Amino acid sequence: MSDHRPVRVRVTGPPLRRHAPRARTGDIDEQTALGDVFLSSLLREQLALAVRILALLALTVGSLPLVFHLFPGLADVEVLWVPVTWLLLGVVVYPWLVLLGLRFVRRAERNERDFALLLEVMEE
Amino acid sequence: MTTDGVPGLVALVVVSLATLAIGTYGLRISRTTSDFYVASRSVRPRLNASAIGGEYLSAASFLGVAALVLTAGAQMLWYPIGWTAGYLVLLVLVAAPLRRSGAYTLPDFAEARLGSRRVRALCSVLVVAIGWLYLLPQFQGAGLTLTAAVDAPEWVGAVVVGAVVVLNVGSGGMRSITFVQAFQYWLKLTALLVPAAVLLVIWAGDGAPHPSGGGPRWSLPLGEGxxxxxxxxxxxxxxxxxxxxxxxxxxxxxxxxDGRAARRTTLVVLALLGVFYLLPPVYAALGRAYGADADDTLVLELPRLMLDGLGGDLLTGLVTAGAFAAFLSTSSGLAIAVSGVLAQDVLRGNYSGITAFRIGATVAVCVPLAAAVLAPDLSVARAVGLAFAVAASTFCPLLVLGIWWRGLTPAGALAGLVCGGVGAGSGVGWTLYDGVPQSWVDVLLGQPAAWSVPLAFAAMVVVSLLTRGAVPRHAGRFMVRLHTPEVVPLDRG
Incomplete structure (x- = not known):
């Protein structure tokens, strides 16, 4: 019966990457027209993201001096016995900065993932 | 010396010894030149973020903010906000690309991007100038703190800080400093947080006296007119x-x-700084409520003002330790940056890598130390703020345009660096010479950033457009490296 013994098969996971991604990244390295298109799309996306976050920063935190310059009476407003200026400038602003940073990191990493995916898709 | 000085002295000795001990631990794993300059690029985000926080929170943050807010009110809250938001701007515009550029220092980046020795040389001069401008007040602050804590002559504090920094930086470079500075962030946070908590309890127990006497202007977040x-x-x-x-x-x-880790590190830094900067205004408000004197050592004096006996002594020891850690960590970071540039650009021809770094460290510390000891009355406290203005007017346009705009040329970079440097530098000179702002000229020169930063950007862009033919040939390829994520296998040179 030893004749019918099934042939041994090595069991492995699915191939992680079907091709070595040389061709497209080569385009980028060698600054071909195609490579330029890839890169400038990533660059534009990341720059637009950066500008959006900085605009949010300027509109919120950056506008405060102007607001208090135009309406100095606001400085006398108190919330829970604390002047509102102290609450805004001493406390609230910090979590807001972290939030803006968190949003940027998430979006920037997603843009990069999409870019890497696009390159892989182009391989196939 | 009276017994009042004991807690301060103990704190000083403990912090210095702990710093040297942790530095020595790092030394055991510091072997190569790459370890010395960049800790072999293997520091994880959380450790690195603590180290950045530890390095960044200088005497100005630990002592200065509380004292400024006590004196001038809410308008001074813009300093800690700006020091934190600066990291958000850095995260958004430069963190990941800068890491991917693969350069050691700012002059390295300039040369790699623009391929020009002259831009590199100018950047080296600027790094050393900004570094020394920033080191000088650290040493002076150390002198003031030691005088307040243990009644020592002012030069002692400066010399102690300088000696510990040279020993640490020179022996282990970036690798050992990373551990030291991470430790010092947590020390500084504890040293402000614990006393603040205790003092707030005492304040509540005293019937929560209102911080009075500041007048209506104390809560207005900007000056008049x-x-x-x-x-x-x-x-x-x-x-x-x-x-x-x-x-x-x-x-x-x-x-x-890698670039991704650089971003995550910066995000953690934002959070760490945000937590820290919640505390100095508490000291300012308590100082106002208890009628503390308005001077630079408010944070050191407040515990004894509110609490007698052993408790006051312990808290004083703790804040003194934190203040001393602030001087040590910031001066170490500055010394590393300056000695890296000195070693690479001045000494490399004559000495081997690590020897050059050690000589660079000694020179980097000794020059501002001598200035601090020989000219203790030089009015540099305001010039620290101007170090930011100089950096914003020179390296900020170079980095932002270099990373995001292919059209930057060496001539454009030179023009912008010179315009921004001379503009903001004249502000530094004017402030050191003149002092109190009164007329519009004083105001414009005392805080030059609002005009010198746009001037530098404009000069860089206009001159680059005029010399369009001189865009370096490898610029496109270099920008590819800056913006492509590491998962994409590229020829990264």
């Missing part, structure tokens, strides 16, 4: 944009494993 508005926006611009151009801040980014 057009000059106040200009000054505030100038401070905002200098701090938001200047952080990315400080030599000791930038050098830290090369220690991250």
């Amino acid at each position: 057009g000059q106040g508005l200009y000054t505030t926006y100038s401070i905002v611009l200098a701090t938001f944009l200047g952080t990315m151009g400080l030599p000791h801040v930038v050098v830290r980014f090369y220690t991250n494993p």
Whole structure:
């Protein structure tokens, strides 16, 4: 019966990457027209993201001096016995900065993932 | 010396010994030149973020903010906000690309991007100038703190800090400093947090006296009239944009494993700084409520003002330890950045890598130390703020345009660096010479960022457009490296 013994098969996971991604990244390295298109799309996306976050920063935190310059009476407003200026400038602003940073990191990493995916898709 | 000095002295000795001990631990694993400059680029985000926080929170943050807010009120809150928001701007515009550039220092980046020895040389001069401008007040602050804590002559504190920094930096370089500075962030946070908590309990027990006497202006977040508005926006611009151009801040980014880690590190730094900066205004308000004297050592004196006996002594020891850690860590970071540049650009021809770094460290510390000891009355406290203005007017446009605009040329970079440097530098000179601002000229020169930063950007762009033919040939390829994520296998040179 030893004749019918099934042939041994090595069991492995699915191939992680079907091709070595040389061709497209080569385009980028060698600054071909195609490579330029890839890169400038990533660059534009990341720059637009950066500008959006900085605009949010300027509109919120950056506008405060102007607001208090135009309406100095606001400085006398108190919330829970604390002047509102102290609450805004001493406390609230910090979590807001972290939030803006968190949003940027998430979006920037997603843009990069999409870019890497696009390159892989182009391989196939 | 009276017994009042004992807690301060104990704190000083403990912090110095702990710093040297942790530095020695790092020394055991510091072997190569790459370890010395960038800790072999293998520092994980959380450790690295603590180290950046530890390095960044200088005497100005630990002692200065509380004292400024006590004296001038809410308008001074813009300094800590700007020092934190500066990291957000850095995160958004430069963190990951800067790491991917693969350079050691700011001059390295300039040369790699623009391929020009002259731009590199100018950057080296600027790094050393900003570094020394920033080191000088650290040493002076150390002198003041030691005088307040143990009644020592002012030069002692400066010399002690200088000696510990040279020993640590020279022996282990970036690798050992990373551990030291991470430790010092947590020490500084504890040293402000624990006393603040205790003092707030005492304050509540005293019937929560209202911080009075400041007048209505104390809660207004900017000065009066057009000059106040200009000054505030100038401070905002200098701090938001200047952080990315400080030599000791930038050098830290090369220690991250990759661009993604550089971003995550910066995000953690934002959080760490935010937590820290909640505390100084508490000291200012308590100081106001208890009628503390308005001077630079408010944070050191407040515990004894509110609490007698052993409790007051212990808390005094703790805040003194934190203050001393602040001087040590910031001066170490600056010394590393300056000695890296000195070693690479001045000494490399004559000495081997690590020897050059050690000689560079000694020179980097000794020059500002001598200035601090020989000219203790030099009015540099305000010039620290101007170090930010200089950085914002020189390295900020170079980094932002270099990373995001292919058209930057060496001539454009030179023009911008010179315009920004001379503009903001004249402000430094004017402030050191003149002092108190009164007329619009004083105001404009005292806080130059609001005009010198746009001037530098404009000069860089206009001259680059005029010399369009001189765009370096490898610029496109270099920008590919800056913006392509590491998962994409590229020829990274």
